[in-house]
Amino acid sequence: MGFKLNIATISLLLILTSTARAQSGVFDVRNYGAQANGDITLVQGTLQAPGDPSFFKDASWVTLERIDSLTLSGGGTFDGQGKTAWGKNDCSKNKFCSPLPINIRLNFVTNSEIRDITSLDSKQFHINVLGCQNVTFRRVTITAPEDSLNTDGIHIGRSTGIRIIDSHIGTGDDCVSLGDGSKDIVVKGVSCGPGHGISIGSLGKYDGEEPVVGVKVIGCTLTKTMNGVRIKTWPNSFDGAASHMRFENITMDNVANPIIIDQVYCPYNQCQAEIPSKIKISKVSFENIRGTTTTKQAVQLHCSKALPCQNVQLRDIDLAYNGNDGDAISECINVTPNIDGIQNPPACSVKA
Ligand SMILES: *[C@@H]1O[C@H](CO)[C@@H](O)[C@H](O)[C@H]1NC(C)=O
Numbered sequence: 001m002g003f004k005l006n007i008a009t010i011s012l013l014l015i016l017t018s019t020a021r022a023q024s025g026v027f028d029v030r031n032y033g034a035q036a037n038g039d040i041t042l043v044q045g046t047l048q049a050p051g052d053p054s055f056f057k058d059a060s061w062v063t064l065e066r067i068d069s070l071t072l073s074g075g076g077t078f079d080g081q082g083k084t085a086w087g088k089n090d091c092s093k094n095k096f097c098s099p100l101p102i103n104i105r106l107n108f109v110t111n112s113e114i115r116d117i118t119s120l121d122s123k124q125f126h127i128n129v130l131g132c133q134n135v136t137f138r139r140v141t142i143t144a145p146e147d148s149l150n151t152d153g154i155h156i157g158r159s160t161g162i163r164i165i166d167s168h169i170g171t172g173d174d175c176v177s178l179g180d181g182s183k184d185i186v187v188k189g190v191s192c193g194p195g196h197g198i199s200i201g202s203l204g205k206y207d208g209e210e211p212v213v214g215v216k217v218i219g220c221t222l223t224k225t226m227n228g229v230r231i232k233t234w235p236n237s238f239d240g241a242a243s244h245m246r247f248e249n250i251t252m253d254n255v256a257n258p259i260i261i262d263q264v265y266c267p268y269n270q271c272q273a274e275i276p277s278k279i280k281i282s283k284v285s286f287e288n289i290r291g292t293t294t295t296k297q298a299v300q301l302h303c304s305k306a307l308p309c310q311n312v313q314l315r316d317i318d319l320a321y322n323g324n325d326g327d328a329i330s331e332c333i334n335v336t337p338n339i340d341g342i343q344n345p346p347a348c349s350v351k352a
């Protein structure tokens, strides 16, 4: 075969809106004129997923797998038809649940660009990036309602050299979440909201997780989100590490928790919060982060008692609490950050 590296199949499970009766199947797009190392240009239309979650065999709608040098573009929309499914998602509480399908999965894709597409109302995560290298997302739009469960925008794991540039993400969960093994990641010019913010983690839940190394979040705006920029690790965790993370030039517009390191992340109280996290966090900088907070907790650095955070920098932080019952605060637990420039609220005004 005349293909370049790492070619297996491009499998697209498509339901075309133009067909009156829903059709399904796995298509190898090479049979439809696409090169395995070439371009997929969506017509400027909408691909619509079946509404019924039980239709999907593996937790995925569209999967792009083992492709080198792909460009996916063209202005089209992947409509996951999530409304019927969100109410059925109990995976946060039930570990035997069947996971709902993700709109787009990129598995082991290299040297590729995804641009000018929209992902709408996914049943679960919108885009999941696994085992990829050198992939850029540019001018991508991701939209789901604020109350849709677990609809993370772009989730990255075990991937190197991934960039998310000039994109708009508003969902019911994290706009961007970076799982274990995320390396050399850039999130730049992204507007996020509604949603839970831009997150590293959660880390430490599973044995054998790879470190997170090298994350830059630059020039982003968060609007009315639950969190701004966040690093979260489970208590009573397995060993792990996250380092070299930089958050710079970020605007917070009515964000509930703008800056947060949370090493006792424990949603639904499914963990032993009193046993400290064993994820080592180091080399983190928060620089030029400005705007408004809707709770007093503008800055929360809650590091692990077992492994205090090291080399944390706060530089030019200016976050105003827009309530009328006092001023914003900055909490530092098991961390002594380096402080530079403006500090509003005063750095570590609450210590423990
Ligand atoms: C990364 O991928 C782009 C295509 O999106 C390609 O032009 C570039 O050469 C790749 N970089 C490396 C270092 O391979």
Ligand SMILES: *[C@@H]1O[C@H](CO)[C@@H](O)[C@H](O)[C@H]1NC(C)=O
Residues within 6 Å of the ligand: 218, 219, 248, 249, 288
């Ligand atoms: C952050 O903003 C400042 C002032 O506009 C600019 O000089 C700096 O290069 C920006 N940082 C990054 C990493 O783009």
